Structure formats: C-alpha cells, structure tokens
Amino acid sequence: MKILVDAMGGDNAPAAIIEGVVAALNKNSEIELVLCGRQNEVEAELKKYTYDKSRVEIVDCPDVIDMNDIPTEAVRRKGTSMMTAYWMLKKQEELDAFVTAGSTGAAIAGGQLILGRIKGVKRPALCCMIPNVSGEEGKKTLLCDCGANAECKPIMLCQFAVLASAYASVAFGIKHPKVGLLNNGTEEHKGDPLHQETYKLLSSIDCINFIGNVEGRDTLIGDVDVVVCDGFSGNIAVKSIEGTAKMMLKVMKKQFTSSLSSKIGSLFLLGAIKRMRTELDFEKIGGAILLGLKKPVIKSHGSSKASAIEAAINDAYMAVKSNLVANVAGNLEKIDLDNLVKSEEE
Amino acid sequence: MKILVDAMGGDNAPAAIIEGVVAALNKNSEIELVLCGRQNEVEAELKKYTYDKSRVEIVDCPDVIDMNDIPTEAVRRKGTSMMTAYWMLKKQEELDAFVTAGSTGAAIAGGQLILGRIKGVKRPALCCMIPNVSGEEGKKTLLCDCGANAECKPIMLCQFAVLASAYASVAFGIKHPKVGLLNNGTEEHKGDPLHQETYKLLSSIDCINFIGNVEGRDTLIGDVDVVVCDGFSGNIAVKSIEGTAKMMLKVMKKQFTSSLSSKIGSLFLLGAIKRMRTELDFEKIGGAILLGLKKPVIKSHGSSKASAIEAAINDAYMAVKSNLVANVAGNLEKIDLDNLVKSEEE
Numbered sequence: 001m002k003i004l005v006d007a008m009g010g011d012n013a014p015a016a017i018i019e020g021v022v023a024a025l026n027k028n029s030e031i032e033l034v035l036c037g038r039q040n041e042v043e044a045e046l047k048k049y050t051y052d053k054s055r056v057e058i059v060d061c062p063d064v065i066d067m068n069d070i071p072t073e074a075v076r077r078k079g080t081s082m083m084t085a086y087w088m089l090k091k092q093e094e095l096d097a098f099v100t101a102g103s104t105g106a107a108i109a110g111g112q113l114i115l116g117r118i119k120g121v122k123r124p125a126l127c128c129m130i131p132n133v134s135g136e137e138g139k140k141t142l143l144c145d146c147g148a149n150a151e152c153k154p155i156m157l158c159q160f161a162v163l164a165s166a167y168a169s170v171a172f173g174i175k176h177p178k179v180g181l182l183n184n185g186t187e188e189h190k191g192d193p194l195h196q197e198t199y200k201l202l203s204s205i206d207c208i209n210f211i212g213n214v215e216g217r218d219t220l221i222g223d224v225d226v227v228v229c230d231g232f233s234g235n236i237a238v239k240s241i242e243g244t245a246k247m248m249l250k251v252m253k254k255q256f257t258s259s260l261s262s263k264i265g266s267l268f269l270l271g272a273i274k275r276m277r278t279e280l281d282f283e284k285i286g287g288a289i290l291l292g293l294k295k296p297v298i299k300s301h302g303s304s305k306a307s308a309i310e311a312a313i314n315d316a317y318m319a320v321k322s323n324l325v326a327n328v329a330g331n332l333e334k335i336d337l338d339n340l341v342k343s344e345e346e
Numbered sequence: 347m348k349i350l351v352d353a354m355g356g357d358n359a360p361a362a363i364i365e366g367v368v369a370a371l372n373k374n375s376e377i378e379l380v381l382c383g384r385q386n387e388v389e390a391e392l393k394k395y396t397y398d399k400s401r402v403e404i405v406d407c408p409d410v411i412d413m414n415d416i417p418t419e420a421v422r423r424k425g426t427s428m429m430t431a432y433w434m435l436k437k438q439e440e441l442d443a444f445v446t447a448g449s450t451g452a453a454i455a456g457g458q459l460i461l462g463r464i465k466g467v468k469r470p471a472l473c474c475m476i477p478n479v480s481g482e483e484g485k486k487t488l489l490c491d492c493g494a495n496a497e498c499k500p501i502m503l504c505q506f507a508v509l510a511s512a513y514a515s516v517a518f519g520i521k522h523p524k525v526g527l528l529n530n531g532t533e534e535h536k537g538d539p540l541h542q543e544t545y546k547l548l549s550s551i552d553c554i555n556f557i558g559n560v561e562g563r564d565t566l567i568g569d570v571d572v573v574v575c576d577g578f579s580g581n582i583a584v585k586s587i588e589g590t591a592k593m594m595l596k597v598m599k600k601q602f603t604s605s606l607s608s609k610i611g612s613l614f615l616l617g618a619i620k621r622m623r624t625e626l627d628f629e630k631i632g633g634a635i636l637l638g639l640k641k642p643v644i645k646s647h648g649s650s651k652a653s654a655i656e657a658a659i660n661d662a663y664m665a666v667k668s669n670l671v672a673n674v675a676g677n678l679e680k681i682d683l684d685n686l687v688k689s690e691e692e
Contacts, residue, residue, distance in 0.1 A: 133593045151538045152531055184581035185497055192497045192578060216585025232538060233582050236575075237531035239562025239581045244590035247479045247566040254596075255618040262618040268611025272601040304438040 001030055002095050003126060004088060005038030005309075008064040008081040008249050009102025010302050014038075017101065018045035020309025025051045027310075031317055034088070034095065036061050036081040059084060060204045064102075067302065071105035075113050082106055086114040088297055094139050097316035099302040101309065108148045111293045118329045123149050124292035125160045126299065134223050141219045142226045143182075146234035146288055154197040157181070157228055158205060159332070163210045166331040170322040174225060180214030181230035182237065186241060187213065194230065202228070207334040216240070234311070268324040287312050289319065296324055347376055348441050349662050350434060351655075353383030354410040354427040356449025356648050360384075363447065364391035366655025371397045373656075378384030380434070380441065381426040382407050399475045405430060410448075413648065417451035421459050428452055432460040435641055443662035447646040447655065454494045457639045464675050469495050470638035471506045472577070472645065474584060475514060480569045487565045488514050488572045489528075492580035492634055493607055500543040503527070504551060505678070507574045509637040512677040514571045516668040526568070528575035528583065533559065540576065548574070553680040562586070633658050635665065642670055 004022055007014045014037055021033055032055040035042055039060035046056070061081040065074045075083060082102050089146045092153050098115075100107050103124070111124050127144035144164035161179050168177035181199055188199060190213055202210045210226065216237055219227045228266060229237065256266045265271070287308060290297040296319035300312040319325075347462055353360045360383055367379055370637060378401040381388055385406035392402070407427040411420045437445050444461075446453050450472070457470050471491035478487045479642035497503060507525050514523035527545055529537045534545060536559055542581035548556045557570065562583055565573045572638065602612045609612050614617070633654060636643040646658040664673075 131593065135595045147530060150536075182580050182582065184493060190496075192558070216582045216587075217589030217592065218590035219586065221596075229582075230532050233579060234561045236528065236579050236583050237586045240565065241562075241590045243563025243566035243568075244587045245594065246475065246563065248591065248594050250479045250567075251477075251622050255622045256615060258618060261614050265443075265611040265614025265618070268607050268614065268651075270604060272604060272608040275604070276597050276601045334428040341394070 003096040006083040006100035007035040009100040012332035024309040024313040038086040071109035074106040086110040096320040097296040101304040121292035126288040128288035145231040148205040149231035152230040157198040165297040166284035176209040177225035179226040180224040350431040350444040352446035355446040365652035368395040369656040370659040376550040383429040417455035420452040432456040442666040443642040447650040467638035472634040474634035493578040495577040498576040503544040512674040522555040523571035525572040526570040528558035
C-alpha cells in the first residue's frame with residue numbers, strides 16, 4: 001500500500017512529520033510512503049533515523065502552503081507539497097491515500113477541486129473521533145462535519161450522516177452505528193429550520209440508524225456512534241472539547257504539584273496518569289478524515305507531533321485496507337437523495 | 347434584600363432546593379427568601395433544618411411546570427410556582443430577584459412575557475460562567491448567549507455583547523472586559539453571514555472592548571472575558587464543555603482506583619482533587635443569568651444540587667447588590683442600536 005505524506009504541512013514540519021513517518025514505517029511493513037516536500041530538508045531529517053529505505057520515496061516540491069494562504073488560490077499554486085500530492089493521488093492509480101497536517105481549508109479545496117468527490121457527494125466533510133466513556137474502554141464517537149462546511153443545507157447533513165455511518169461501520173466494526181443529529185435539545189422540534197428539516201429527512205433514510213437529536217455532551221458521554229452536525233457547530237464543539245481537556249489537565253497538574261503530599265501522591269499515580277492520557281488520546285482529536293473524496297485523505301492537526309502523524313498514517317492505512325471509499329459509495333447509492341430533496345420541496 | 351425562589355423547579359426539587367435555600371440563609375444574613383411551591387411539601391422539607399424563620403416566606407402554588415411543557419403555553423398557566431414568582435417579581439417593588447432550576451424555555455418565556463425586558467433589549471440572553479485558566483486563579487469567562495435564542499440576528503449578538511460586558515464589569519470588577527465573538531476561526535472573514543456581519547457591527551461599538559473572533563477553546567484557555575455567540579452555538583459549546591469535564595473526571599476516577607499503587611497515590615491527593623473540583627466548579631456551569639430583563643433572574647441547572655442552588659442565590663444577591671440592571675441599561679443607552687442597524691442596511 002502506498003500512502004502520500006505532506007512532509008511540509010503543519011507547525012512542526014518537517015521534523016515531526018518525518019519522525020512520525022519513520023515510526024509508522026518501522027511498525028507497519030505493509031506500507032510504502034511517498035513524501036512530498038523540499039528534498040534537502042526532508043533528506044536531512046530522514047538521515048537522523050534508521051528505517052527501510054526501499055519503502056520511502058521523496059518528491060521534491062519547492063513550495064509550501066501557508067496557514068494564511070487563501071485555499072482557492074492555494075489550489076492553483078504549482079509546486080506546493082500539498083497540491084503536488086493531490087495531483088499524484090488523482091493521476092496515479094497505485095497511490096492509495098494522503099496524509100497532511102497543513103492548512104485545513106487548502107486540504108478541503110484540493111480534495112474537492114483536484115482529487116474529486118465520490119459520485120453524488122455534494123460536499124466533502126471533515127470527520128473526527130472523540131473519546132466516549134458511555135461504553136467499553138476505547139469507544140469513540142465520530143463527529144461529522146467538524147469544520148469543512150460552515151454553511152450547510154439539510155441534504156448535506158444527510159449525506160454527512162451516510163458518509164460517517166459507513167465510516168463508523170468500517171472503523172468500529174459496528175453493523176448499524178447509532179446516528180444522532182447535534183442540536184440544542186433532544187426534542188424533535190428543537191433547533192433552527194436547518195436542523196428541523198434535517199431531522200425530518202434523516203428520519204426517512206432507511207440505510208442509517210437515526211436515533212434522533214443529541215446534545216453536545218452526548219458526543220463524549222452519550223450512547224451514540226456518529227454525531228452529525230454542520231461544520232460551524234462541529235468546529236465549536238471540537239474546539240470546546242479541546243479547550244476543556246487542556247484546561248483540566250492544566251488545573252490537575254497545578255493541584256497535583258501544589259504540596260509535598262500531593263507530589264508524593266502523584267508519584268504513585270504516574271502510571272494511572274499516563275494511562276488516562278492514552279485513553280483520552282487528545283493528541284489525536286485534531287486529526288480528521290475527509291469523507292466523500294475518491295480516495296482517503298487524513299487531515300492531521302496543524303500542531304501535530306510525531307505520534308499524531310504516525311496515528312494519521314495508520315488511519316489512512318485502515319481506511320484503504322477496509323475499502324472505505326467503496327463502502328461509502330455503496331451506501332450513498334442506497335439513498336435516493338434527489339428524491340429526498342424533491343419530497344422535501346413539495 | 348428579598349429574593350424569590352422557585353421551590354419546585356428542577357430534577358431534585360423540592361429537597362435540594364430547600365437544602366440550598368437554608369444554606370444560603372445561614373451564610374448571608376442580608377437576604378430574605380420567598381419560596382414559591384406546594385406549601386405542604388416545602389414545609390416538610392424546611393422542618394429538617396435550623397434557620398432564621400423570620401426571613402422565609404412561603405407562597406402556596408399548587409401547580410408545577412414540567413420540562414416537557416411548551417414554554418409559551420406554560421406562561422399562561424396560572425398557579426405554577428415559576429409564573430407566580432414572575433408575576434410577584436413584576437408587581438411587587440420590594441422583590442429584587444428570582445432563582446429557578448425549572449424549565450429553561452419557560453424561564454425565558456416568563457421573563458420576556460411577564461417580567462419584561464429592559465428598554466431597548468430585543469431578546470433576553472442566557473449568560474453563564476466558564477472556568478478559564480489563562481489568567482489568575484478563579485478567572486472566569488462569560489459565555490452569552492448560551493441557549494436562549496437558537497436563531498439570532500447580528501443586532502441581537504451586539505446587544506448580547508453589551509449586556510454581558512456590563513455584567514462582566516460588575517461580576518469581575520474589570521473596567522474594559524475583553525469581548526470576543528465565537529466563530530470557527532479567528533480571521534475577520536470567518537463564519538457564515540450572521541457572524542461576518544456581527545463582526546463588522548461589533549467593531550463599530552465604542553462602549554465595548556471588542557478583540558475580534560475567538561474559537562471554542564478560548565472560552566477556557568484564551569485571554570478573553572466575554573464570549574458572544576448565538577444561542578445554538580452557545581448551547582453546543584456549554585454542553586460540549588460539560589460532557590468533556592464529566593468524561594475526564596470519569597476516566598480519572600477509573601484510572602486512580604485501578605491499582606493498589608494508584609489507590610495509595612489518590613489518598614495523598616484527596617486535598618488536591620477536592621481543590622481541583624472546587625476550582626473547576628462544574629456544579630455551577632449549568633447555572634446562568636438571564637440578561638436583559640427588568641430584574642435579575644438566575645436560571646440554575648435542572649439537575650442542580652443544594653450547593654448549586656446556594657450559589658445561584660448568591661449570584662442573585664451579587665447582581666442586586668451591584669445594581670446590575672441599572673448598569674446594563676446605562677450601557678445600552680450608550681449605543682445607538684437603531685442607527686447601527688440602519689448603517690448596516692444601507
């Protein structure tokens with residue numbers, strides 16, 4: 001399996017990207033990686049590590065997309081690591097997926113305009129995993145869209161539900177993932193017209209297991225597998241979760257080192273604190289998959305460290321291995337979206 | 347000072363309400379409380395405690411508003427504890443404020459339709475306090491609107507900014523509270539048309555210290571005092587924060603009791619964990635003040651325990667003591683909202 005990696009994307013590129021790349025290579029012998037970036041910088045980082053060189057290829061890209069670049073303009077700029085990767089992904093059949101920690105807006109624009117959407121998909125959506133303590137250890141909720149589309153129509157939210165439901169089946173091995181609509185209350189009439197109409201449409205789609213409206217807390221503590229939302233609300237939710245986690249860890253650290261007694265206690269708890277961080281896995285929260293594109297694209301958090309990049313490469317591997325795109329396309333065909341829209345308009 | 351309390355509102359009424367009422371009475375000799383509720387039930391609870399009986403009055407209300415009641419209908423139902431309190435608050439000058447843990451929708455409807463708004467206020471807003479670790483210990487951020495108005499216009503968000511800014515001045519003693527607009531990114535052009543227009547309007551209001559767009563995490567870890575948002579986004583934010591906190595405390599508890607070593611460690615940390623809970627103060631997060639009404643109304647979380655009710659009564663006391671409503675009205679007069687709207691429409 002061949003996965004493209006944007007070696008220059010994100011705040012810690014290329015050092016953290018290459019460290020993650022090497023870790024992924026050394027753990028998974030099935031993957032080959034194609035690194036897009038400034039050849040000399042990438043080579044200088046690679047030199048620091050031991051790995052199977054036969055499974056790495058570098059594609060020299062002189063330019064990098066900045067977080068401040070306007071996405072639709074960035075797409076047209078030639079020679080950037082991200083857009084070079086997208087063009088290769090589109091044109092070369094043997095390339096299976098793409099991982100980037102670069103600009104989210106540019107990654108979405110490149111995915112739409114260069115790689116292209118699965119037939120029938122109106123807009124790709126960003127889908128991220130959130131730890132959820134309602135079930136077995138390791139349970140996660142998919143939140144979709146967590147930021148690609150600030151403005152949505154009901155039909156788009158329905159597509160997000162179908163896309164993310166197919167992903168949940170594949171990623172979690174659940175046959176009928178529970179799909180909830182993120183709203184400001186659980187009652188059917190809740191929300192603005194967008195959410196009220198979406199509720200009606202979702203209720204009429206047979207191929208998903210729609211359980212009704214859910215609230216912000218349900219993503220983390222509710223019995224739900226997929227939480228569907230517009231990209232504006234999704235962004236607010238993800239960043240509120242991230243902020244709360246950071247705040248709590250900061251307060252915990254402060255209190256746990258505030259006295260001799262608590263310092264002693266913390267020593268006994270080193271293992272538990274480490275397991276807690278692993279279980280919560282906040283490094284990965286910023287990472288998301290772009291659903292609805294012709295091949296899997298993983299958008300890692302801009303501040304990704306090596307472990308997040310390694311995890312993103314692993315997510316890409318899992319998506320390819322499980323035939324995610326074919327599964328998603330198959331599910332999309334089961335719903336007659338045009339008909340849904342028509343019945344909605346009548 | 348005389349404060350009305352809805353003795354029947356919330357999941358744990360009347361027991362938890364009365365426990366909180368007695369705690370507040372015993373700590374603050376300046377307050378007198380008027381309890382609206384079923385007299386026999388309220389008296390039965392009161393009998394369990396020792397307190398200054400001369401500062402408590404019961405108003406017998408046979409009916410209670412249910413969480414499932416439709417707010418606009420609930421307002422018209424006579425004899426409910428919440429609406430009786432609102433009518434008394436409106437008509438009796440010596441009554442200063444109202445605390446309820448009952449239905450949020452009914453509390454907003456009653457506030458608007460019975461008590462009435464401050465002159466010029468288009469819609470009252472729910473404003474809650476979130477712990478923030480960016481500054482000194484005990485720093486909080488006000489999030490407004492956190493759920494009263496699912497659908498907003500730019501002018502409403504501007505009013506929320508003015509209302510919450512005045513409250514922050516009073517509650518935190520800050521002269522020029524930093525006001526941010528909750529958006530899906532910090533750049534000026536971010537968000538849907540509602541947020542783009544609001545950004546422009548907020549930039550033109552002199553009496554608030556507008557610092558631009560903020561993201562979901564800034565409420566908790568950013569250098570900001572007031573975060574303005576539409577009630578839909580605000581509800582998503584607050585409930586995501588609540589869910590994350592609950593999830594993390596659950597994981598922490600599990601890990602901290604998972605082995606003998608961690609159990610020993612936890613014993614040393616009892617004090618630190620208690621301080622952490624106090625600092626984070628999640629019991630109070632659900633509590634909010636309804637801004638824009640003619641007298642202070644505190645809406646406590648439906649699942650409020652006694653400590654949250656006591657805190658809510660204290661919030662009401664502080665709001666009255668600091669002349670919050672007069673301050674808010676004064677600030678509102680400084681901005682020429684009609685003119686703002688006109689210049690916006692041109």
